[in-house]
Amino acid sequence: MSNILVIDLGLCTGCRNCELACSQKHTSTFNPRRSRIQVLKDESRNVILPLVCLHCEVPLCAGACPTSAIIKDDAGTLVVDTKKCVGCSDCVTACVYGGVVLDPMTQRAIKCDLCSGDPACVKACQYGAITMLPRELRGLRGRYEGTKRVLQSYLLIEEGT
Amino acid sequence: MPFPYKGYAGYYLEVDLTKGNLYKREMEKEWARRYLGGTGIAAQILWERTGPQTEPLSPENVLVAATGPLTGVMFSPSGRMMFASRGPLTGIWAESHVGGFFGPEMKYAGFDVVIIHGRSSKPVYLYLCDGKAELRNASDLWGRETDTTIQMIREEHKDPSIETAVIGPAGENQVLFGCISVDAHRSAGRTGLGAVMGFKNLKGIVASGSFGLEAYNTEAYLKANEQETAKLKDPLWKESIASLKDYGTTGLVTMINEIGRLPTKNHWTGFYEEAEQIGPEAISRGYRIAEEACYGCSIGCKYVYRIKEGRFAIGPVGGPEYETIMAFGSNCLNSNLQSILYLGTRCDRLGMDTISCGKTIGFAMELWEKGILTSKDTGGLDLTWGNVDSMVKLVEMISKKEGIGAILSQGTRLAAEKIGGDAATYAIHSKGLEASGQDPRAHQSVGLTYATNVRGADHLRSLSSLEELGYPDVIIKRFGKDKFKEIMKITSPIHKGEVIKDIEDLYALVDSAVICKYGTMWPPVYYFDTFVNVIPPLTGMAEWGDPRIVREAAERICHLRRAYNHRLGITRKQETLPKRLLSDPMPTGPAKGGFPQLDYMLDEYYKFRGCDTKTGLPKKETLIRLDMGPVAKELEARKMLAPAQSA
Numbered sequence: 103m104s105n106i107l108v109i110d111l112g113l114c115t116g117c118r119n120c121e122l123a124c125s126q127k128h129t130s131t132f133n134p135r136r137s138r139i140q141v142l143k144d145e146s147r148n149v150i151l152p153l154v155c156l157h158c159e160v161p162l163c164a165g166a167c168p169t170s171a172i173i174k175d176d177a178g179t180l181v182v183d184t185k186k187c188v189g190c191s192d193c194v195t196a197c198v199y200g201g202v203v204l205d206p207m208t209q210r211a212i213k214c215d216l217c218s219g220d221p222a223c224v225k226a227c228q229y230g231a232i233t234m235l236p237r238e239l240r241g242l243r244g245r246y247e248g249t250k251r252v253l254q255s256y257l258l259i260e261e262g263t
Numbered sequence: 264m265p266f267p268y269k270g271y272a273g274y275y276l277e278v279d280l281t282k283g284n285l286y287k288r289e290m291e292k293e294w295a296r297r298y299l300g301g302t303g304i305a306a307q308i309l310w311e312r313t314g315p316q317t318e319p320l321s322p323e324n325v326l327v328a329a330t331g332p333l334t335g336v337m338f339s340p341s342g343r344m345m346f347a348s349r350g351p352l353t354g355i356w357a358e359s360h361v362g363g364f365f366g367p368e369m370k371y372a373g374f375d376v377v378i379i380h381g382r383s384s385k386p387v388y389l390y391l392c393d394g395k396a397e398l399r400n401a402s403d404l405w406g407r408e409t410d411t412t413i414q415m416i417r418e419e420h421k422d423p424s425i426e427t428a429v430i431g432p433a434g435e436n437q438v439l440f441g442c443i444s445v446d447a448h449r450s451a452g453r454t455g456l457g458a459v460m461g462f463k464n465l466k467g468i469v470a471s472g473s474f475g476l477e478a479y480n481t482e483a484y485l486k487a488n489e490q491e492t493a494k495l496k497d498p499l500w501k502e503s504i505a506s507l508k509d510y511g512t513t514g515l516v517t518m519i520n521e522i523g524r525l526p527t528k529n530h531w532t533g534f535y536e537e538a539e540q541i542g543p544e545a546i547s548r549g550y551r552i553a554e555e556a557c558y559g560c561s562i563g564c565k566y567v568y569r570i571k572e573g574r575f576a577i578g579p580v581g582g583p584e585y586e587t588i589m590a591f592g593s594n595c596l597n598s599n600l601q602s603i604l605y606l607g608t609r610c611d612r613l614g615m616d617t618i619s620c621g622k623t624i625g626f627a628m629e630l631w632e633k634g635i636l637t638s639k640d641t642g643g644l645d646l647t648w649g650n651v652d653s654m655v656k657l658v659e660m661i662s663k664k665e666g667i668g669a670i671l672s673q674g675t676r677l678a679a680e681k682i683g684g685d686a687a688t689y690a691i692h693s694k695g696l697e698a699s700g701q702d703p704r705a706h707q708s709v710g711l712t713y714a715t716n717v718r719g720a721d722h723l724r725s726l727s728s729l730e731e732l733g734y735p736d737v738i739i740k741r742f743g744k745d746k747f748k749e750i751m752k753i754t755s756p757i758h759k760g761e762v763i764k765d766i767e768d769l770y771a772l773v774d775s776a777v778i779c780k781y782g783t784m785w786p787p788v789y790y791f792d793t794f795v796n797v798i799p800p801l802t803g804m805a806e807w808g809d810p811r812i813v814r815e816a817a818e819r820i821c822h823l824r825r826a827y828n829h830r831l832g833i834t835r836k837q838e839t840l841p842k843r844l845l846s847d848p849m850p851t852g853p854a855k856g857g858f859p860q861l862d863y864m865l866d867e868y869y870k871f872r873g874c875d876t877k878t879g880l881p882k883k884e885t886l887i888r889l890d891m892g893p894v895a896k897e898l899e900a901r902k903m904l905a906p907a908q909s910a
Contacts, residue, residue: 115553115554115555115556115563115565116555116556117342117556117557117558117559117560117561117563118364118558118559119337119339119558119559119560119561122335122336122337122558122559123337125475126337126481126485129475130477130481131475131476131477132335132336132337132475132476132477133371133473133474133475133476134367134371134424135371135424135472135473136473136475142423143423143447145446145447145448145579145580145581146410146414146447146579146580147579148552148553148567148569148578148579150555206473207473207475226337228339228560228561228563229556229561229563251553
């Protein structure tokens with residue numbers, strides 16, 4: 103059973119420590135632009151939205167990749183084979199969830215690889231907003247519940263629900 | 264030799280607004296070694312480039328925006344940076360610190376420090392991106408409130424990651440307490456640095472960057488970092504941290520009122536009977552909708568509020584801090600919570616310091632009560648205590664310098680001079696800066712903090728929470744068992760000179776690193792050893808592993824900022840308190856009858872600071888010990904060094 107990251111927006115304070123931890127783990131630098139998880143903000147609507155790969159069952163990014171660089175590893179996690187990636191950013195366009203970005207240094211696609219099962223962001227989050235759960239009902243439901251705050255902010259669901 | 268240290272971006276930027284020239288320069292090794300960053304580096308720059316000949320609102324004045332090595336490197340908290348200049352409100356050393364996300368982004372954009380001088384002929388803003396800098400046209404942004412300005416800049420660049428430090432209409436109009444607003448709802452509030460930007464026709468500084476920051480020894484730094492931030496989790500601080508998380512600084516309204524230190528009725532007293540109505544529970548119950556945090560911070564004291572309906576409907580937007588609630592609430596005898604939140608946000612959007620603004624309005628209300636200001640002066644505005652309608656109007660008028668707002672926009676000291684008569688009696692300031700939300704009559708050491716603070720009457724350079732909240736173990740560890748009893752007494756002046764000197768030193772490093780007062784002031788977790796542990800593996804400055812060097816750097820920063828003020832004529836005579844806080848005993852509340860024994864504390868402070876007790880000026884040997892020979896030489900030439908024969 104593969105895993106997914108579940109983020110509870112109700113707990114997220116937008117401190118972006120996850121970005122720093124992720125970039126530290128993957129690039130040995132503190133550089134949020136090279137992080138695989140990135141926090142989008144719209145303060146006027148009280149929206150703080152960490153964007154990270156959802157590890158889709160039918161990944162649009164993989165389908166869009168002309169060199170088949172986005173593949174599932176042995177644990178069922180979608181990863182980028184940087185040797186194959188040519189930096190065309192088709193995957194970035196294809197992913198409607200903002201889960202893939204181009205690394206500004208290498209100009210190659212980067213996305214969450216769940217740190218091979220021990221995600222740095224989960225450890226770095228001081229507010230317990232990020233957890234890693236198996237992709238089964240529990241994880242998927244957690245992910246849905248976690249988005250309530252932003253859905254309320256955009257009036258897609260009513261407050262109090 | 265290239266700049267050798269890690270943890271820094273490695274470059275600083277010189278901006279000549281008059282000519283429109285930008286110069287990117289490698290960071291100075293000595294700046295980092297001697298001053299670390301932030302306030303220390305700013306002090307060195309301003310000492311060299313400004314002085315008595317520099318009018319605060321002139322092209323010659325220099326505005327420094329500075330980060331420190333701990334900005335943006337995953338230290339909790341690491342979102343802070345600072346601005347400094349010769350202050351327009353006070354005429355002396357002025358600095359203001361701010362959290363959020365702008366400081367780190369400045370470093371990711373490739374610059375540790377930005378030095379701005381000159382004056383642009385038309386409105387511009389400074390854009391920093393990936394090691395490059397550019398002055399861009401800000402004509403469309405001029406006149407806009409801060410929230411609109413930020414939206415427009417974000418849209419112009421189509422860059423959601425862009426971070427901003429901008430001024431609002433108040434800064435543009437050179438309201439002397441205009442502030443610099445950082446990202447959506449944080450402000451470098453105090454000392455009127457927004458007016459400096461306004462004068463220079465500089466609408467803002469914005470940054471966006473993809474440059475990474477490296478540690479000198481990543482593994483060792485991460486380990487030291489983890490050890491330090493783990494200290495925040497000690498059960499000892501559980502209550503403090505929980506309060507900050509749940510209420511932010513609004514929790515202080517109740518805590519401080521309980522000890523009779525909540526400025527009420529323009530500092531007449533320190534106890535507000537209706538404090539509960541403007542307190543943390545009322546905000547939390549009615550208006551708070553979310554918790555927020557600055558970059559990498561595990562405390563998360565920021566909150567978001569919204570007033571859904573009614574005349575004060577506003578938000579979602581960042582919630583006012585304790586100081587704002589004090590300034591527009593108890594200080595003006597205003598228990599209408601919605602109006603306080605609203606006024607705080609209006610000030611944020613207009614770009615004004617809520618403390619100075621609220622305090623100046625409280626001052627005007629007292630003048631009204633005393634008959635010094637009448638409706639002829641105010642254009643018909645009724646300034647009775649707690650008149651919310653008038654307060655709402657007055658905030659707008661001050662930002663536009665309309666009517667009575669023009670006089671009040673200069674802060675209490677200058678306004679009192681203009682108004683004349685007895686007005687100066689009710690101007691509650693030190694060195695021109697309106698007092699913040701403490702009262703020395705309830706808390707002895709606050710008197711010393713206010714009097715000696717290099718930027719004027721406020722708490723952020725040396726407030727001690729040790730005796731206020733009672734941290735016996737910390738006091739014993741820092742000052743020894745035999746002094747513990749007296750230090751714990753909030754109403755005793757004994758040993759407070761030593762405590763405040765020590766804390767001022769500590770905060771000098773906090774403000775240079777740059778980190779936050781939460782985790783250092785309250786709760787008092789990080790101390791000098793934090794810098795000893797963290798700075799060497801982060802930067803590669805091995806000497807910072809020596810506690811003696813770290814202490815010396817702290818003292819050097821304090822003395823350099825003091826020297827800056829001495830050169831402008833500040834001596835012991837100016838390091839004092841307004842009469843009300845000095846000699847009118849507290850009239851009501853838990854601290855009734857109290858007043859600060861300032862002279863006693865000052866004597867002790869100067870002794871520990873290495874200054875002459877009579878004048879407050881530094882002794883030559885103190886400055887020589889701190890390797891500040893050139894500073895001593897200049898002060899000597901200006902007769903601002905302690906006389907050689909003095910004890």
